[in-house]
Amino acid sequence: MISSTIREQFPILNQDINGHPLVYLDNAATSQKPRQVIEAVKSYYEWDNANVHRGVHTLGSRATDAYEGAREKLARFINARSTKEIIFTRGTTTALNMVASSYGAANVGEGDEIVLTLMEHHSNLIPWQQLAKRTGATLKYIPLQQDGNITLADAEATITDRTKIVAIAYVSNVMGVTHPVKELAEIAHRHGAVIVVDGAQSTPHMKVDVQDLDCDFYTLSGHKMCAPTGIGALYGKKALLEAMEPVEFGGEMIDDVGLYESTWKELPWKFEGGTPIIAGAVGLGAAVDFLQEIGMEAIHQHEKQLAAYAEQRLAEIDGLNVFGPRGRGVGVVTFNLGDVHPHDVATVLDAQGIAIRAGHHCCQPLMRWLQVSSTARASFYLYNTEQDVDRLVSALIKTKEYFADELG
Template identity: 70%
Template sequence: MNVQDVREQFPILDQEVNGSPLIYLDNAATAQKPRSVIEALEDYYRRYNSNVHRGVHTLSSVATDGYEGARDKVQTFINAGQREEIVFTRGTTTAINTIAASYGRANLKQGDEIVLTPMEHHSNLIPWQQVAKATGAELKYIPLQPDGTVSVESARSTISERTKIVAMVHVSNVLGTMNPIKEVTKIAHENEAVMIVDGAQSTPHTPVDVQDLDCDFFAFSAHKMCGPTGIGVLYGKKALLEDMEPFEFGGEMIDEVGLYDATWKEVPHKFEGGTPIIAGAIGLNAAIDFLNDIGLDNIKTHEQQLAQYAMDQLAAHDDIEVYGPPANERAGIITFNIQGVHPHDTATVLDTKGVAIRAGHHCARPLMNWLDVAATARASFYLYNTEADVDALVDALVTTKEYFGDVYAE
């Protein structure tokens, strides 16, 4: 994997921000798009823009082939057993809300348990809070280890015969923790519970095999994996999807309609009401081709090397605290704080140097409470980042410390 060759395929990286070369380290929020994805979107809108499924004319047929071809591509990408198990959604959030509304509310009752972790993104937390309120189910949390990891033993002691749903993030968007999904899924199934995985931070960075994980549902977004915004994927085992009622109702998802009743199409179409996200699917198809050409194993190795390099550099600064597990146990996400400096101030100073990071609670308020901080700064790496980017980050952090040291000294 030649990183310089990769970088040349991302037009947005060839610019200056505030007089400095752009150092983009906010990839956990959204990734940049390669030229091939941009061109695929432009080609759709320029050459065969049309609605899908319903038309018999040539443009509609071409668009339908592109849309359904993307479904086939996703099936292979995550090794789903059948193409019908791939549902296109607006993103990870919509996918999880679909599970919560269509499966959770229909199958849970008072006394049942929903097991989560304190590191969940709000997208995999609030829907289950609402399900618990609506059904009387109880929320339980697998306790975190001191380094922000989940132990299999803690999962086993938390999941019980009353547990009906286990919902867990594959990779934490704050700590970079890589959770033992396969082992926890086994425990969930031993207790006849359904396993739901938030794969938003894993799918862009490491190979995913849903059949090997044996999870029942898996959700991810295109925009974090070099694809367009506004489209994501819900994978669900076909038998579960077939038993679920749709989340949205309208055109395209119906089979028969009368004045007083209607029936639904087969999966996955019953979950894709209205005009689907056609351009998004075509862009996702191109993004998967791009990632496959580079190789997910290569991307994973590259990012873990960057994480190790970054943590080694930051370890030289006693007043910078890095949160989470060691580099060899995390993805390419480094969350930290400078002692005495608010993370928003850190991010603001870094921006003056062209370094883009994220600051805040990262849609993970319970995890901030667990860390006993109001907010953190976060640098997140992707396939186009380099050790030079890490050096620029560290240099900008030194500038930040000097600036605020001078401010506090006045």
């Protein structure tokens, strides 16, 4: 397990909520930020704040070095071949929409297929729905097994020569399922399709190697991996990105502008119109440094052990139903407590200082497949401990007792 002293590096965790020490278990929604990330953003604004790429003055040079340095760090972090393959975006949602609006619009037509799963986050579903509506393409779904996993046999049966895009989350934000992306990429490529990977829930929690996965596009959000909100990235294979048209036009992304025609800068800047998210990129670079200092394998093993411990402890509560496969490899545990509405569960837990998520988690088709309207979700990160799990279990037992008394 990762040392409990890691928690001390996150100032926000050192507080009481409703008279109880905070236990933060909503990391799949957003992670907390360590001091070195906060200080990196603060230092940028205090010492280096300037626009990038344009100015020759000292502040502009320092800001540009910090911004492009963050791109280099992220490229190494996910093992991209080149910084030209890293496009800074506002996050995973923006990156997925960019692929759908640019690559999808140019390469998907009537009668073509886009393959998804039922457990996709709305960010990796709605852009493809809209693309299918615009082009006349067909959406197809790899079926789920009873435990929420998919099989490669079902993927083989769903992906055909008419498939142009396979879009899938590396890790489900609800079920905690880790999909076999490398094998799915091989199937997609065999049929001439590209694979788009939603990496929002994988990048913060495990080692990611986009070359080994052989994915064509990979998206991520900084705010889930200890970085600020409003910054993320799109990775794309260079040849694909070079063939794609930008989706935002204006300053910074142009090479030459005439009265009637314009040309674009080379990668990656042709996709980064306007003043970029400079401070966010600086914070993302600091977050990458922080995570690498701890080690992604250590983080993955820590969360895997926490999830196993949580499953074991939650099984002690009669009437609590955990969704998804047992022995999951990531720190996401989704459950319902009998007939108590998840929002009520979350409210009572908050009164005890414990932050969890409740709702449909931007996965309404999956909720319907589970035959529920919503669920509660506890999600762990590197600063969580077994003591946090014990607090959760104790609070859930009190919650169950409270509603049993209320319902009398």
